[in-house]
Amino acid sequence: MKFLHNPRCSKSREALALLQARGIAPEVVEYLVTPLSLPELQALHARLGGPVRAMLRDGEDDYRELGLADASLSDEQLLRAVAERPRLMQRPIVIDGDRALIARPPALLDDWLK
Template identity: 55%
Template sequence: MSPLTLYHNPRCSKSRQALQLLEERGCDFHVRRYLDAPLSREELEALAARLDGDVADLVRTQESDWKALQLATPSADDYLAALAAHPRLMQRPLLDRGDRAVIGRPPENILALIDAS
């Protein structure tokens, strides 16, 4: 199995559920508390490329930080810039296998990535 990284916010119940699922499965994984250690723009681009879906899927667009940006038709670059400037906008939890990443909403989505390893 490739090394796993869980992008985790301990204040988020879904993120805590994903962490518990990984622990229960006995997975070898690294936790990155992305609010304490934000991702660089380059890391975000690479992560978005591994994600099933669009870069827009990485962004929590209902957050006030996003709404304050007032972007009518955001581009991929706008989404990445917003995530780099406002790490709390990143969807959580997120599990990255190095070649593929999934958003853990619901947390059981991470099981598909683990089982595909």
């Protein structure tokens, strides 16, 4: 299991603590230090399902500066923006095999882990 983590984020810390309390020791990837490539983001999106926009943090300054609210942008354009500016990626994300979850709020992990 991989855990895409931002240690400065309280929700990310909370989700990691929840996993650890259940005896799960995921591989922690600080995605701001080790950003995901475009192909990795595309694979992550396939695991997550749903719209690419769900992967983006729309409250970030970068989101506004890059005009990412533009509905005409393609999924690839959105993922390229995340690859170039990883702080745009929603967090935390847990990856287990062929499935993934944006654990926001962390309580979503309860059902997902069953």
